[in-house]
Amino acid sequence: MTSTIRRIGTATLAATLLTGLAVAPAIAKDGDGRIITRGNCSASADWKLKAKPDDGRLEVEFEVDANRVGQRWTWTIRHDGQTVASGRRTTAAPSGSFSVERRIVDAPGTHTVSATARNLRTGQTCRASVRI
Numbered sequence: 001m002t003s004t005i006r007r008i009g010t011a012t013l014a015a016t017l018l019t020g021l022a023v024a025p026a027i028a029k030d031g032d033g034r035i036i037t038r039g040n041c042s043a044s045a046d047w048k049l050k051a052k053p054d055d056g057r058l059e060v061e062f063e064v065d066a067n068r069v070g071q072r073w074t075w076t077i078r079h080d081g082q083t084v085a086s087g088r089r090t091t092a093a094p095s096g097s098f099s100v101e102r103r104i105v106d107a108p109g110t111h112t113v114s115a116t117a118r119n120l121r122t123g124q125t126c127r128a129s130v131r132i
Contacts, residue, residue, distance in 0.1 A: 034059075041066075041117070041126035049128035051113050058106040062115040064089075064126050065097035075117040079104050088120075 034052035041047055045066040052059050062077060069091055076086040077100065089098035104113070114129040 035130050035132050037128060037130045039126075039128060041124055043119075043122065043124040045119070045124060045126060047115070047117065047126040047128045049113070049115050049130050051130050051132045053106055053132070054103065056106060057103045058111065058113065058132065059101070059103050060113055060115075061099055061101045062117070062128060063097060063099040064091070064117045065095060066091050066119070066124075067096040069093045069096045071096070072120040073098065073117045074120060075100055075115065077102055077104075078112075078114045080111055 032052060034050055036048065036050045038046065038048045041064070045064055048061075048063045048065075050059075050061040058079070060077060062075065064073060064075070066073075071091040072088060073091070074086070074088050075098075077084055084104050085100070085102045087100070089100065091098050100115075110131055112129060112131050114127070116128070117126040118124070
């Protein structure tokens, strides 16, 4: 009985860890110092957030891929908690996605750049963050 309980506990723990890995944002760094994070929105869309130092500023790109043309979204980019840009975008052909690029201040130290998007019709939300 004890070994059965132990096996069930081990299987439950493994499933929990694998589930956590599946929903955690993927983080990558390319050769030019760009940090890229990817993840899933609250429904079927996916997001990607890129940031890299560029001539004393941070170059930031936020992309939402909904695979549906014509969806209207609001978006916001924050730098260390302060809103630095916001607006509305509509997903476009051929991919059913939109992207926003901004260059923001790059003071010394580590920064958190975050981005959110919300589908105006469905309420689906995307929350992205990167530390650079």
